[in-house]
Amino acid sequence: MGENYKFHYQLVSHPNKPYIIFLHGFIGQLDEFDEVIQLLGTEFSYLTVDLPGHGKTQVFGEDKYYNIEQTAQALINLLDELHIPKCFLVGYSMGGRLALYLTLYFPERFDKVILESASPGLVTEQERIERIKKDEQIARKLLRCVSKSEFREFLLNWYNQPIFGSIKNHPGFDRMLASRLQNQPLELAKSLRIMGTGSQLSLWHKLKDNTVPLLLLVGHNDDKFININIQMSGICPVAQLKIISNSAHNIHLENTPEFVQYIQDFLAG
Numbered sequence: 001m002g003e004n005y006k007f008h009y010q011l012v013s014h015p016n017k018p019y020i021i022f023l024h025g026f027i028g029q030l031d032e033f034d035e036v037i038q039l040l041g042t043e044f045s046y047l048t049v050d051l052p053g054h055g056k057t058q059v060f061g062e063d064k065y066y067n068i069e070q071t072a073q074a075l076i077n078l079l080d081e082l083h084i085p086k087c088f089l090v091g092y093s094m095g096g097r098l099a100l101y102l103t104l105y106f107p108e109r110f111d112k113v114i115l116e117s118a119s120p121g122l123v124t125e126q127e128r129i130e131r132i133k134k135d136e137q138i139a140r141k142l143l144r145c146v147s148k149s150e151f152r153e154f155l156l157n158w159y160n161q162p163i164f165g166s167i168k169n170h171p172g173f174d175r176m177l178a179s180r181l182q183n184q185p186l187e188l189a190k191s192l193r194i195m196g197t198g199s200q201l202s203l204w205h206k207l208k209d210n211t212v213p214l215l216l217l218v219g220h221n222d223d224k225f226i227n228i229n230i231q232m233s234g235i236c237p238v239a240q241l242k243i244i245s246n247s248a249h250n251i252h253l254e255n256t257p258e259f260v261q262y263i264q265d266f267l268a269g
Contacts, residue, residue, distance in 0.1 A: 004065045005074045008056035009049040011082065014042045018111070019087035020267075021047040021079070023095030025117075025250075027158070027180050027188060029055030032092065035172075036252050039260040044267075047084065049075070051095065053191025054183055066194035072101050076109065085109070088267055092116040092252060094191075097200060103214070104206045112267055114215045116259075117163075117249045119228045120203035131198030139189040151185055152177070165221040165248025172253050207236040214239040215266045219247035219254065240266075 010030055020040075024032035030048040037046050050057035052066045059065045065074075075098075079087070089110045091099025096118020103113045122128045145151040155177060159168055167173060193199065214236060216229045220243050233241040242262055247254035 004059060004061045006058040007049055007078055009047060012046040014045050017043060017045045019045045019047055019084050021087055021089050023091040023099050024051060025093030025095050027183060029179060031179055033252060035256050036260055039256065053187040063190060063194055066190050068098055068101050068195050068200050072098060072105060076106055086111055088112050090114045091118060093118060100203055103212050104203055104210055107212050110212055112213045114217060114263060114266060116217045116251055117222060117225050120207060120232065121197060121200045123202050123204055128198045135192050135196040135198055139192045142185040142189040145185040148181060152181060155180055163222050163224055163249040167248060167250055167254060170254055176253060207232060210236050211238060216241045217251055217262060218243055219249055219251045220245050221248040
């Protein structure tokens with residue numbers, strides 16, 4: 001398995017401080033949580049990683065190595081290589097789906113898990129088929145981005161989606177956009193096709209048996225994910241749901257201080 005991935009990651013160690021691994025969302029990369037980490041300071045140690053199809057991580061071999069199952073196993077292998085037997089886990093959006101998969105299939109590795117704007121996938125085959133069709137259209141748009149300006153145009157359209165609320169007005173938006181532009185559209189298209197919500201098998205049925213404490217964070221202006229996470233917290237006894245003010249899908253950018261406060265309270269509690 002190891003030979004199929006060359007992960008680009010950053011490790012920040014503070015002696016005797018527990019590790020948090022942060023998993024970014026679609027089109028993100030390992031700098032996604034830099035401001036959060038800055039605010040958390042020396043309370044924790046940190047591992048950030050570019051997920052397959054993103055940043056500088058390289059994937060070798062078949063396309064299946066972009067999927068959620070193979071990626072999860074590869075991350076567990078990375079934790080083994082780095083001698084991190086247990087840690088905290090924070091995942092945003094696509095990274096949240098991956099974080100939930102890791103939690104449910106490798107529960108012994110994670111003490112507490114925070115899912116930001118995440119879902120357990122789609123329940124029915126029909127929903128998945130429809131989502132795959134939608135994602136395929138987006139993937140084709142990505143493949144047509146030959147120049148940086150075309151890719152930039154794609155990203156600006158992407159952030160017009162209702163779930164992102166008014167993120168484009170946020171003072172940090174231009175910096176985030178510059179970071180997103182470092183990605184390769186071809187690789188992103190692969191990630192979307194192979195690890196998109198439609199391609200992922202549903203995790204809903206496993207939620208009720210989960211024993212790892214979960215904090216579900218959703219933005220006040222992200223109705224779609226508020227509804228999903230209300231259902232999740234109803235099924236999973238060890239999950240608590242918090243709705244964060246002044247934010248939509250990308251809480252950690254739009255309301256960093258409150259996001260950090262919830263992480264500190266939950267992980268220290």
